[in-house]
Amino acid sequence: MKKNILLHTAVLSLGILLTGCSAERDALSVKSKDGLNKITLTLNDAGQLHYNVTRKNNTVILDSPLGLECADLNFLTGLTVADVSKTEERRETYELKVANNKTADHILTTKSITFKNAEGATVILDLVATEEGVAFRYRFPEGTGKRTLKAETTGFHIAENASGWLQPYNKAGDYTPGYEDFYVNTKPGAPISGARNASVGWCMPALFNVNDSKSWVLIAESGGEGTFPGSHLSPDSKGGTYKIAFAEADEKFTLPLPEKQIAYPEANLPWTMPWRVIVVGDNAGDILLSTLITDLAPASKIEDTSWIESGKAAWSWWSHPDDHSPEIYKEFTDVSAAFGFKYTLFDAGWEKANQEGKIIDHALAKGIQPLVWGYSSEYYDPVRRQKRFKELAAMGVKGVKIDFWCSDRQEVLATLPQVFEDAAKEHLLVNLHGTTMPRGWHRTWPNFVTAEGILGTESYFYEPRFPELAASQNTILPFTRNVAGPADYTPLALTMRLYPRLNTAIHELATAMTYTSGIIHFADSKEVFESLPAEVKTLLKDLPATWDKTECIVAEPGKALVLARQKGNLSYIVGINGTNAANEVSIDLAKYGKGYSKYLIISEGADPLMGFKVETHTIASGFKHSMAPKGGFIIQFIK
Template identity: 75%
Template sequence: MKNKFINRALILLLPGALLLFTNCNAQDKALYIKSKDDLNKITLSLNANGELSYNVTHKDKTFILDSPLGLNCENEDFTKGLSVANVSQITEKREKYELKVANNKSIDHVFKSKSITFKNNKGQLLIVDIIAGNEGVAFRYRFPNEGNSILKIKEELTAFHIAQNAKGWMQPYNKAGDYTPGYEDFYVNVNSGDPIRGERNPSVGWCMPALFNVNDNKNWVLIAESGNEGTYPGCHLAPDSKGGIYKVAFAKKDEKFTLPLPDKENVYPESSLPWVMPWRVIIIGEQAGDILLSTLITDLAPASKIEDTSWIEPGKAAWSWWSHPDDHSPEIYNEFTDVSAAFGFKYTLFDAGWEKANKDGNIINIATAKGIKPLVWGYSSEYFDTKKRKDRFKQLAGMGVKGVKIDFWCSDRQEVMATLQSVFEDAAKEHLLINLHGTTIPRGWHRTWPNFMTAEAILGTESYFYEPRFPEEAAQQNTVLPFTRNVAGPADYTPFALTMRKYPRLNTAAHELSMAMIYTSGIIHFADSKEIFDSLPAEVKNLLKDMPATWDKTEYLVAEPGKALILSRKKDALSYIVGINGTNKELPVKLDLAKYGKGFSHFRIIKEGQDALMGFDIKTYPITSGWNYNLAPKGGFIIQFINDKK
């Protein structure tokens, strides 16, 4: 009886078992991949003409509608006539690492991926890698063949089809000029498919990252790029987006005003084989705050290429240019070294013109003697040639310099993307930190090269000198950029500019102070003068002394791009809540301080003083669960959790 029962059970189970194995095999061969939690999915499709497309869903809701894929090469066409040659098995990959500069220091994410090989009419192969994780999906192209010949891509069909009822925050990609493209324009609130508008300079497309509010404004998606190691130009989105179809576009041949780049008839991507191209990244968020905290871009970037990173230290720096742009005297550089020493900053930045002030190594030696690490400015063309770059890095390191701010790249051409990787590598050999200005956006590079501390590529506080619209727009922009630019990598916004400039500031002083803790940057370069620093209340001075330049843990409490942002930030035993208002109206908020202030007895709040533009009001209260507060128009606040009433 026992054997008969077992045999009958096996017979009953067999159809189910066969179905299970059939489904597993079908999933392996299917042209899609799902994240481990089954929520995010990217699906590839071929139509009757052999044209390739994809779509992206989350919880079966479409985030990216059917969108074209394909490459048109100089001698090969992968835009039509394609067929499936092979589908790899599903693989599971774990990305577990730590970042020197981060919202959240430790990352541990699991991905599922597969590779699908397509064959064109001539039998040539193109691989599309697809990957899905809990924060989104991505894909990239690969040519697997080997050979000595150079392959050129004349057109990339890749596009992102955003539903026309979606709204977005997008930055115009400026046409090549003396200081462009540099990703220093406003993020504009658009409807999907809108033409370019609101740009500071003539523009030829839209930048990535691009943020969209989809599915009847219920969800969010960020389009970005990762893993460009110099094998491809930096890409943006084409200006014609009719129907909400945003097509990938290459850097332009005239992006060469600041660098010794050759004139070319075209600047198509080109490489010998095999050829691995950058990831096209689609970050998915049920809430906007999910986008802000995503590490998908660094998850997809190569792991650190620096074995010993113990010498790499995030920190804060004083610098003189913002408050004294025309003063290049030794006295002014030394004055700001003293500011760094007084506030316990690790670094001081000697900006443009420092070489003349450094006669006999004077300003560098003075900084070093006071325990302050000098950073110096340089022009991009000095670092473009391989030999000159290596010699210059070696010379600077020998002088006691600890990092270099390299300015005026203003190009996304493939040669520049490759040079930037060499800059990080050559600097690392001399234990030098890198800060890029007048540059393209980062693409997860701070994981691969942890000595890459920060980059501009942001409309920062220098705009009070140059941009008449900046004072009115700055608060709103400050609530958009953490969801866009700062997701791509560390951002050198140069915060805390209280002195009035050509275009007077409208944000409150508390808002400006909060910006130092809203943006993530491996080195925070504080703007403004010694006089402003000296005039600050003791509590604000102490905040600047204690404030970290990177974080162990970050959570969002309020996350509304263009309106308001409130973050919980923690580093070691330090705990803060930081908020800013991007609107001209007072915003009421209610927070559970007990949740974020565990282990502390009180909280200190730094907010607007009687003179909101220049002053602070500072008070200490017991921690309560239900805390009501009204964020001032264009205002901000910082809460410090403390264990005394001081």
């Protein structure tokens, strides 16, 4: 009897202990409303903080380090839990001017956990879980004066049997970092390879196929509001742990800034840092369509956005890079008018052409809204910037393409929201080039309509490997770069350049529909536009620059991408092949073509590099199409 009592007591004690551990884990975790995604924090005996992420109870981010090292305080060890907030739900419902799906509507489950260090100073971790993934951020809630952050030990531990698609983060140079490198297919822990330039880390967003290929993860950043530099991932990922790294001090190609030996993040207290975002899905299409980065970004700061309109633009630089004459700018304005484009882009050298030939007046007389190029160094000083924006608006300019930022330093990321705000006051759109990665800014500042930060079609001039790798990149970037924000890829580009194109003509045209950009700047010459078949010309005239609804039909990064796109009463299916082998796709056209009787399909012509084949068919359930190597197709449904 005594033994039974002792055994019962031991079992009861063990149960209480396990229940207590479970309660502690639940207290330091948050789960999405659908119960699929969960982030959990843990403290070890040394007071070091870690976290992991699960989806459907399968681990997608292994135990990973958290912590901050400040100039005056240490939040790496000796941490204890001081407070745990209630779990709350917040609904984020909004519309985007540039989107795969016009409306976003998600429930965010949130919790804030306060930790104290050995000196009694506090730091808060805000946790978020949604149906699209999880996120966390650090926050110093109290104090006065300025705080400097020397290191952030945040890591992302990826299982070593996973596959990754990562872009090298280039060392500072004349035009770097500019997020214009190839995404390489690599394994966690592998060193940097295949970079265009010397590199000091990996870029975000970073894509991984994890959990024995059952889950997809995208590591990214959101927000920051100018109080933090752009972050990337350190080059040393031994064991599969990628750690946060800050912008380098020498990233100041165009910055009118004093020398700094080390460019540490610093801000006045209280200080809220950017979200570390982990998008999670069962397939790569879930990643492509995610709005988690904008769900976490601040809501629009522009009350009246009716003047912000997406559209298309003709653009002379790609076909005539050395011709800055009034005649060439006017010629491309006329191309915009002929194709019903809303905009025309005047690139570098436009000021002289305008003095000589009144190219802006010509555009306005044609009903075309002019966009003009500018150099980033002109836009750091607020007085000078505001004066310039007023001058441009008075001239009839509708938007600015500001080039050569080439830095992730905090001074740059603090300037960009000021650029968006000052431009909005004059009803000007903003396009960033030679720039950092967007971080959900197109929600907060909807006049930010597109950005480079992508290895686009200008690479046919500069990069010998681009022709061979372009098709593959076009099936990776929609799952990585374009998830972070609108991407100015400058599609079409049929004329052969220094490094001749290998993608088929329809593949190049299809990129105008696989990338998302608030303004699509079409590359190539007037002669190429005029030589297109009538059906392709009509497609260009009708083609929207943003979408109401998108569905992924085929989502295989590096291999193939097929999307169903809708805008109003326009409905399309577009596909591209990223490989050197034919790729057959099967699609239920009856499903996607409801309400339509026929469809038009554009594919490769007799000369695949320059020609198009156009056919019209009656809609049937069964549809198969063999995409040519580096090829593609576009289907437009017809009433």
